[in-house]
Amino acid sequence: MQKADYDSENLSIVTDKSEAFIRIRGISKKFGDFTAVDDVNLDIGRGELFSILGGSGCGKSTLLRVMAGFETPTAGTIEIDGVDITELPPYERPVNMMFQSYAIFPHMNVEKNIAYGLRKDHVDNKEIAQRVDDMLELVQLVDFRERKPNQLSGGQRQRVALARALIKRPKVLLLDEPLAALDKKLREQTQFELMNIQDELGITFVVVTHDQEEAMTLSTRIAVMEEGRFLQVGPPKEIYEFPETRFVADFIGTINMFEGKVNRVGDETISVESAEAGTSLRALGNHDVEVGQSVCIAVRPEKIFITKHEPDNDDDVRIRGVVDDLGYLGNLSLYRIRLESGKMIQVSSQNRRRSTKRFVEWEDKIWVSWRPRSAIVLTD
């Protein structure tokens, strides 16, 4: 499928190069022989909420620490707002960092914790009082100003840490797994608070996370990172709908993958013979592939339909299967389907109608089908 086909209101918040607010060029960081960050190039726009997403140990924190000035890069440069900051010490950078374990002082109350950075800089008392009030308002802790950290919930402590990091008005806030210590419900709620605060202040946020749902919810754009490199950078929808590699497709959300060989390349569709699918799989788009080439056809579970009878749309990909397992999740139903080839696939459907009757049961013989335009063609 061509990206132009894709109907999305907000697909390209892509930053114009001339507008790049943070400009990362050829940044590498080695520890001895080990390369933690490998030639990263990236432009981040002013006011973006940019996420760096990847598994544990892929180099996310190291890259963030290089941006903050806590690590010296082995190669490369970083510019913020037109100024090369590569050689500047942390405290001279227009940047603040919020750490994984939010360093708030247990013996200081909320107000004093938030004021700390300004006191250290000898800002005058009247201004400190005003800015602390603004921050308390922003993170909704006005009624908690006298409390000590041990009298706060995890989410409230997280907001104190955020206020502390923001009160010095950095141009860029770096957040390393900011929500990792919160439980699921609170994390979701705090994600929205974080987005609102960022939106209100217009400060550029760079967030490191290993949680793909978090990255999808929060971000204007995401960089997917593996082994020190960026595999793909784009808005959440683009990363989800148009992954460029098997790794990215598999890392973000759930996906069914069928390995096969291209057996026809037409003007508008290609066809891939796949033993795993037990048939030829058509996909839309004139992809840069040749007959005989090994490729993977990938389809998201929500793009697949289940019907009891053979669907009559000849354009759709149609395969026979059996219901191996099904699960009811309230809003969604999940199905595990065993194809005739033996391959298991996942299908999901929204429960739009209110009903206690199931439309298929275990071991039912069914058909799965999808539109050729729903298929993603992966060559890497």
Ligand SMILES: Nc1ncnc2c1ncn2[C@@H]1O[C@H](COP(=O)(O)OP(=O)(O)O)[C@@H](O)[C@H]1O
């Ligand atoms: N100071 C250091 N010395 C040696 N190796 C390090 C150091 N800091 C990080 N590493 C290594 O670099 C890799 C990336 O680490 P990190 O950036 O913390 O990963 P992430 O934040 O993505 O989990 C890891 O293999 C880690 O062990």
Ligand SMILES: [Mg+2]
């Ligand atoms: Mg880390």
